[in-house]
Amino acid sequence: MASGGRQRPQHHTQAKRNRTFTLDDLYAMKEEDYERLFRRMRWPETDGEPVCPNKECKGLDHWWLENQQRWKCKGCHKQFSITSGSGFHHTKLPLPTLLKALRTFILGSKGNATSTLMKDVGIQYKTAFLLQQKFRDGLKHCIDEITLEGEVEIDGAWFGGYIKPENRKINRVDRRLKENLNGKRLVVVGARERGRHGRAIARVFEQEWQSIPWLREHLDRSSTVYSDEGQWDNLLASHKLLQVNHSEEYQKDGFINTNQMESLFSRLRRFEVGTHHHISGKYLAYYACDGVWRENNRELDDRAKLERALGCIMQAPPSRTFGGYYQFGAANLWRGTDDNPFAGWVQ
Ligand SMILES: [Zn+2]
Numbered sequence: 322m323a324s325g326g327r328q329r330p331q332h333h334t335q336a337k338r339n340r341t342f343t344l345d346d347l348y349a350m351k352e353e354d355y356e357r358l359f360r361r362m363r364w365p366e367t368d369g370e371p372v373c374p375n376k377e378c379k380g381l382d383h384w385w386l387e388n389q390q391r392w393k394c395k396g397c398h399k400q401f402s403i404t405s406g407s408g409f410h411h412t413k414l415p416l417p418t419l420l421k422a423l424r425t426f427i428l429g430s431k432g433n434a435t436s437t438l439m440k441d442v443g444i445q446y447k448t449a450f451l452l453q454q455k456f457r458d459g460l461k462h463c464i465d466e467i468t469l470e471g472e473v474e475i476d477g478a479w480f481g482g483y484i485k486p487e488n489r490k491i492n493r494v495d496r497r498l499k500e501n502l503n504g505k506r507l508v509v510v511g512a513r514e515r516g517r518h519g520r521a522i523a524r525v526f527e528q529e530w531q532s533i534p535w536l537r538e539h540l541d542r543s544s545t546v547y548s549d550e551g552q553w554d555n556l557l558a559s560h561k562l563l564q565v566n567h568s569e570e571y572q573k574d575g576f577i578n579t580n581q582m583e584s585l586f587s588r589l590r591r592f593e594v595g596t597h598h599h600i601s602g603k604y605l606a607y608y609a610c611d612g613v614w615r616e617n618n619r620e621l622d623d624r625a626k627l628e629r630a631l632g633c634i635m636q637a638p639p640s641r642t643f644g645g646y647y648q649f650g651a652a653n654l655w656r657g658t659d660d661n662p663f664a665g666w667v668q
Pocket of ligand 1: 373374375378379380394395396397398399
C-alpha cells in the first residue's frame, strides 16, 4: 500500500496553530471591524475602498448616504452597498450574521450543518439552508479548472433515489440495476492527487463511464491513475490506469483508491443520511463543489480559510439561489436550465 493512502489530514487541522479564528475572536469584533473585513474581501484591489459595481462605470468617487447606509456613485449615480453585485447580493442579513453563519459553515461541526447554522446564528431553517447554498454558489467561483498530475485516484459515489449508499458492496450491485437508472440516481465522480498537498476535482454524472472525456481533459497524460473496477476502462486509451480488484478485505480495510476521495464523498453521504430530502441533480452538484473547495483549502488555518471563503463569495456574481428549494421537487431541474448555477457541474 502506497504511503499516500494513509494521510491523516485531521491531525493537521486539529493543531492549535490552526485555531486562528475562535468564537472569542468573533465576539471581539466591532461593527467597523465587520465592515472593514467585508470591504477588504469585496474590493481587494483598492484595499477596501468602494468600487462602483456598475461594470460600465467602476467609478472610485462616490457620496456616502447616511440615511440609506449606501454609497452613491459620482460617475453613474447608482447607489450600492458592500454586498451589491456580490454573492450576497440578495441577502438582507446584516454583516455580523453573515460572518457568523459563514464561520459555522466553514469551520463548524460536520453533522447536520443546516440545523447547526440555524441554532448558532439564530435564523430559520429555510434561511439557513438557502444561505448555505449561496455560500456554495460563491465558493464555486474560486474553483479553478485544474489539471491533476502524478499519482491520481479516481472514484465514483452514488447518491439520490431510495437506496442509501452507506454500504459500498450493496452500492456496487444496485447501481447496475435498471430500476435505479431513473435519473434521480446520480454519481459524483472525483479525482484527487495522492499525498498531503493533493488537489481534487469532481463532477456529477448519470453513469461513471460518462465521466471519461472530462477525466481525460483534467488528468495529465503522464499521470498514473488508480481506480476500482468500475466503468473506467476507456481511460486506458489515454492514461496509465491501475485498477485494483474489489475484495472483502479491501472493503473492510478502507480500500486504497477511495481513501483520498473519502473526505469529499463522506460529506455528501452524511448529508444524505441526515436528511429527509434526497440529494439529486443541482443539489448534488452543490455538495460536490463544497467538497472540492474544502479539500483544496484544507491546509489553510481557520482565519485564512474563512477569509478565502468570504473573498470567494464577495467577489462572485449575485447568487441565483433564491427560494427555489421549496419549489424544487423533482430531479428534472438539474440539467441545462438557465437558473441552475451548477449546470456545468452536472454532465
Ligand atoms: Zn458608477
